[in-house]
Amino acid sequence: MTALVLIPARMASTRLPGKPLADIAGKPMIVRVYERAVEAGVGPVAVATDNADIAAAIRAVGGDAVMTREDHPSGSDRVMEALQAEDPDGAFDVVINVQGDLPDLDPQVIRTANELISDPAVDIATFAAEIVEAEERDDPNVVKAIGTPIAPRRLRALYFTRATAPWGEGPLYHHVGLYAWRRDALTRFVALPPSPLEKRERLEQLRALEAGMRIDIGLVDTVPVGVDTPADLEQARRRLGG
Secondary structure, eight states: OOOEEEEEEOSOOSSSTTGGGOEETTEEHHHHHHHHHHHHOSSOEEEEESOHHHHHHHHHTTOEEEEOOSOOSSHHHHHHHHHHHHOTTOOOSEEEEOOTTOTTOOHHHHHHHHHHTTSTTOSEEEEEEEOOSGGGTTOTTSOEEEEEEEETTEEEEEEEESSOOSOSSSOOEEEEEEEEEEHHHHHHHHHSOOOHHHHHHTOTHHHHHHTTOOEEEEEESSOOOOOOSHHHHHHHHHHHTO
């Protein structure tokens, strides 16, 4: 399936202000994410932002940037506005939301997202990797994906939580925040109010589950660096050689 890939990016960050333009081995982080998305080759790529400097950085490398409102409550809302601007006639029925702070994301993950969402029964596709670091098991900043196996390296999502779950022997999975949406599912999602469990856990994907949407999870081997703090930024620089 041909998808529209959208990368939401904003400058506001309490722990790492200005992070989309942080230099990683000679390139702004948002440019590195954009290049990974283009390399995936699943369809057109655009950055959705409310900041002129971010837009300029993308346009400087020949990329597409869509200016969006400043007051969106979530990246999903920003992606919806950008989708309507980029594709007002509804040519694309799949949109892939790639977080703008994953500079070492494997392009194959984006390709796999496109494959998972090709199943007409799936509303949303996302990813998780088995937790191998003991300290991640009890870290509330590491979101755990809970699902039931339905195929090799594929789960149907039952819940997402910041708690250590599920209980008992067996693997725990670290959720990777990349989403492939069916257009109608995204349209429905952003029209819904925040749900009770979403507000309690501070995880917007729970809104989709509470509304009865099906989320499938592809299992990957490693978690890309999500750059939220100065320490994360240094880790990304080490991984990418600068």
